[in-house]
Amino acid sequence: MIVVMKQTADADDxxxxxxxxxxxxxxxxxxxxxxxxxxxxxxxxxxxxxxDSFEVLPGVEKTMRIxxxxxxxxxxxxxxxxxxxxxxxxxxxxxxxxxxGPCSVETxxxxxxxxxxxxxxxxxFLRGGAFKPRSSPYSFQGLGHEGLEHLAEAREKTxxxxxxxxxxxxxxxxxxxxxxxxxxxxxxxxxxxxxxALGRASKPVFLKRGLAGTLEELLxxxxxILSEGNMNVMLCERGIRTFETYTRNTFDVNAIPVLQNxxxxxxxxxxxxxxxxWDLVNPISKSAVAAxxxxxxxxxxxxxxxxxxDGAQSLTLKNxxxxxxxxxxxxxxxxxxx
Numbered sequence: 001m002i003v004v005m006k007q008t009a010d011a012d013d014x015x016x017x018x019x020x021x022x023x024x025x026x027x028x029x030x031x032x033x034x035x036x037x038x039x040x041x042x043x044x045x046x047x048x049x050x051x052d053s054f055e056v057l058p059g060v061e062k063t064m065r066i067x068x069x070x071x072x073x074x075x076x077x078x079x080x081x082x083x084x085x086x087x088x089x090x091x092x093x094x095x096x097x098x099x100x101g102p103c104s105v106e107t108x109x110x111x112x113x114x115x116x117x118x119x120x121x122x123x124x125f126l127r128g129g130a131f132k133p134r135s136s137p138y139s140f141q142g143l144g145h146e147g148l149e150h151l152a153e154a155r156e157k158t159x160x161x162x163x164x165x166x167x168x169x170x171x172x173x174x175x176x177x178x179x180x181x182x183x184x185x186x187x188x189x190x191x192x193x194x195x196x197a198l199g200r201a202s203k204p205v206f207l208k209r210g211l212a213g214t215l216e217e218l219l220x221x222x223x224x225i226l227s228e229g230n231m232n233v234m235l236c237e238r239g240i241r242t243f244e245t246y247t248r249n250t251f252d253v254n255a256i257p258v259l260q261n262x263x264x265x266x267x268x269x270x271x272x273x274x275x276x277x278w279d280l281v282n283p284i285s286k287s288a289v290a291a292x293x294x295x296x297x298x299x300x301x302x303x304x305x306x307x308x309x310d311g312a313q314s315l316t317l318k319n320x321x322x323x324x325x326x327x328x329x330x331x332x333x334x335x336x337x338x
Contacts, residue, residue: 001049002077005037006061013059014039020057024048027229031078036061040077043227070219072226073233073263082264084204084232086180087161089124091204091234092266096331096338097295099163099206099268100320101127103310104140105147113302115154117317121324122338125181126151126160127297131167132309133187140308148178155180163206169197176203186211186238186273189221199228206268208236215255219263234266235259236297237288239274248276248313251284256291266294272313278304281315282323286330298323 003017014030014037021028021041029040041049051063068074083092091097100118105111105128115126130147132140143150151162163181166172167188175182181204188194189210198205205225209218222233237256239249251274259267269288271281285296301307301314315323328338 001041001051002064002066003039003041003054004061004064005039005059007035009037009059009061013057017054017057017060020054029072029078029231031080033079036079038079040072042072042229068262069216070223070263072231073219073222073265075262075264078264080264082231082233082266084234084266086125086204089161091268092294094336096289096293096327096336097125097266097268098123098324098327098338099125099127099295099297100300102129102301102307102314103299104129104132104142104308105150106140106143106308108150108153110302111147111150111154112157114300114317115158115160117302118300118320119158119160121321122328123298123324124161125163126154126158127163127183127299128154129165129309130175130178131165131171133165133167133185145174148175152178166194166198169194172197172201176201179203181206184208186213189213189218192221192224195221195224196228199225199230201230204232204234205230206234206236208238208270209240209255211249212241215258215262219259222263222265234268234294235263236268236270237274237293238270238297247274247280249274251275251288253284253287253291256288256293260292267292268295268297269293270297272297272299272310276313278313278315278319281313282319282326285323286326289327289330289336290334292334296327 027042031038100123132142161180165183166175183206186208239251242250271284299314300320304311304314
């Protein structure tokens with residue numbers, strides 16, 4: 001449910017409504033528009049709320065039930081699109097964020113070389129997996145704690161913010177010491193204990209769509225995080241499994257405008273996993289930006305042929321630089337910037 005304040009409502013009126021919500025054991029999110037303030041109630045089932053008890057409060061114009069099952073993620077919940085600020089770089093708004101780096105942190109030299117290159121080309125965020133969920137238990141699983149230390153060193157030397165995957169509730173405390181953004185991979189999109197725990201964490205969450213997940217399932221997964229109080233969530237379209245075998249997955253470009261209409265959360269595109277082929281990353285990245293994506297996540301490796309994971313979908317440093325030039329032109333054409 002949301003509480004819509006009158007145009008004449010003042011700060012004291014808003015504070016009274018906030019207190020009324022908190023006394024009932026719920027948290028809230030305040031959205032201040034040009035004309036009105038809207039207060040969203042987080043963590044409540046519809047039958048637990050009595051709209052009359054809010055509508056009699058001074059300054060309240062009306063209450064509204066949110067009909068979508070994803071309450072806090074819904075466009076109805078807040079008037080403004082969410083913009084997440086990470087160390088001075090924004091995700092959402094009029095800029096397209098760029099997350100770039102290797103699938104896995106393999107060596108100190110590899111991640112530093114990549115970090116310097118993508119920073120020079122205009123990326124704001126360095127991606128790299130220290131803990132890797134792999135389909136085979138015999139595949140490279142990541143460097144773990146050592147990988148996190150390499151990422152932290154890369155951040156210190158380049159100024160890039162770090163995004164890396166967290167795989168379990170037990171790993172949150174360790175990963176939080178090093179990362180700026182928690183990534184939840186496709187295999188963990190419906191790991192609800194992990195999502196709820198991240199909802200109590202202090203850092204933003206980058207949530208990928210499941211391997212065969214619907215958009216509503218993605219939004220409901222986001223709701224687990226939001227309902228625990230962490231409103232800094234971004235959604236990632238990374239392709240889904242279909243009958244097509246030529247590409248690794250099928251990148252659903254439709255998902256970008258659909259999600260932009262359904263939710264206030266930033267929407268990011270991951271064309272590397274969406275296609276599985278490096279030569280498709282450039283055109284799909286450009287289509288995603290044209291479709292309204294708030295960011296792109298690109299796999300970049302100094303030597304993809306030697307990569308321990310996802311080399312076939314990774315761009316070389318040279319190809320990444322070429323992509324960034326193309327993305328700047330596309331972004332400008334749709335009144336955005338990189």
